[in-house]
Amino acid sequence: MQERVPAQELIYGCMGLGGSWSAEPYSSADVDQAAAAVDAALDAGITLFDHADIYRNGKAEAVFGEVLARTPGLRDRIRLQTKCGIRLGEQGLGTFYDLSRDAILERTNESLARLRTDYVDVLMLHRPDPLMDPAEVASAVGQLMAEGKVRSVGVSNMSGPQIDVLQDRLEAPVVANQLEMSLLKRAWLESTVLVNHAEGTDYSFPHGTVEHCVRQGITLQAYGALARGLYTGAPSGQPTPAEEATTALVAQLASEKGTTGESILLGWLMKHPAGIAPVIGTANPERIRACAGAAEAAAGMSRAEWYRLWTTARGSNIP
Template sequence: MSPSLQSTQELIYGCMGLGGSWSAEPYSSAQVDEAAAAVGAALEAGITLFDHADIYRNGKAEAVFGEVLAQTPGLRATIRLQTKCGIRLNEQGLGTYYDLSRDAILERVNESLARLRTDYVDVLMLHRPDPLMDPAEVASAVGQLMAEGKVRAVGVSNMSGPQIEVLQDRLEAPVVANQLEMSLLTRAWLESTVLVNHADGTDYSFPHGTVEHCVRKGITVQAYGALARGLYTGAPAATPTAADSATTALVAALAAEQGTTGESILLGWLMKHPAGIAPAIGTANPGRIRACAGAAAAAAAMTRAQWYRLWITARGSDIP
């Protein structure tokens, strides 16, 4: 039996970058090797939770990961897997639509298990809120999958506190995680907390109270896009702002001061938050993955003033 989803802070490896292109073109042996190198680097960094979705690279992210599992006896027992369902791409003449119907959940989970070459996933994440979702149908599908041993826990992604509550009213199992886009660049989740009753609050659509709901209910907050797509650690920006440049310099200075990496500073900034945020790393570059290993230590060493300085520098203006 694999370890259960942990409620303590940890890093997650996001597998969206594995498997080659988003086209229907089959993956190659080189892309399997790339996935194996990324998984190995993640394990070296102390990561044991791997995040998937049925749509990532048109299913190829799961498929190459399944190849890695098949080639590495004993690996499955030492890691945890989560995958998502609920988004359909390029079907019925539509680029994107959502489908959390009972039949769709059952179908897509079984397809994911086949690609991943595993009998179960530790967590099934419902990928996006579906306006046509019937919570009773979702509960029926999740209940069946859990009874069959194919799913061990359920989570959500991109959902607000009230949306989670509506689901939880029907689900027998507790929602264990909510995955949201959160970083020093994507700060709506944070800005909404200090811009209550402030004119600038209308600039941010993040539903205030969602993080607080997760904290109250013991739901792990997972952050995707946590490295800000490399903006502050060397990735070229088309039109960097003065705030971007200043933040890049500050991240580098703090990394030098702590004797760590810029990646660890960025992730540590998220992990310093008392919500117990678990950042997901999306890069397939083994060097960048290893550079994230010091995130927990960076969070512990970061002072309150340094945490606020990063935030204020990134936003380009003082807080109210």
């Protein structure tokens, strides 16, 4: 078992950078937007930036690379992670997964070129590939690490047993697992209290994955952590009564504690003893900076307040 230190950090997710998801090239305005987002993230104390080869069809990495190129010394101040394993719009398919050895090597090298860097701090395997050969993955990751192009390896959207199968072959430890986790997407949490309860069938999250990561010292990274702005003013069509009540409660707690709604939402995740590291996906500099007080919000949140947020969001009491 690896010794675990709770992460207690925020991560900036770069999926919103780079313009549209089309093949249309990015513009100078897209680079300026990325630079503003990076500046805001740094102002909020964020030093880890999350990418994937598919984000905006590679343009998220490309504009970030432009920012690095025009900001001397920035690369030394930050950490970068990127993901591979999903292929979009190729060979007549909308989506398929590819964690073959050749694909990992090819896509990682392409990411490094777009990012204009010699290495990434973490290479994440983006989705479980049913055709994955763990020995091939280990061979590719081992080569990239030996070449100095990758410093550590993580996964995304994987269960505890899936991680174990990989870890049996990997020489380096899996350091992170990125999952969708928020006050809105609570399957990771509901599964822990709905064991042996009929309501548990409503949640597909593999029970035990959070606990597995904690035991193995694998940092849980939470994407979608701000619930896409649902509880902090983003338009959402016709909100449910539970959503309206949660929005009001988040605003009330933010006002009482002299912080922002964003910090309350992220603090709720960070209060969990697993040491969850929320990934912030907004490209709005104001909202990025509004996240800066998350750790303080977590520290100042009582047990009753934490449970009140949870039960209000679920719209009913827990069993």
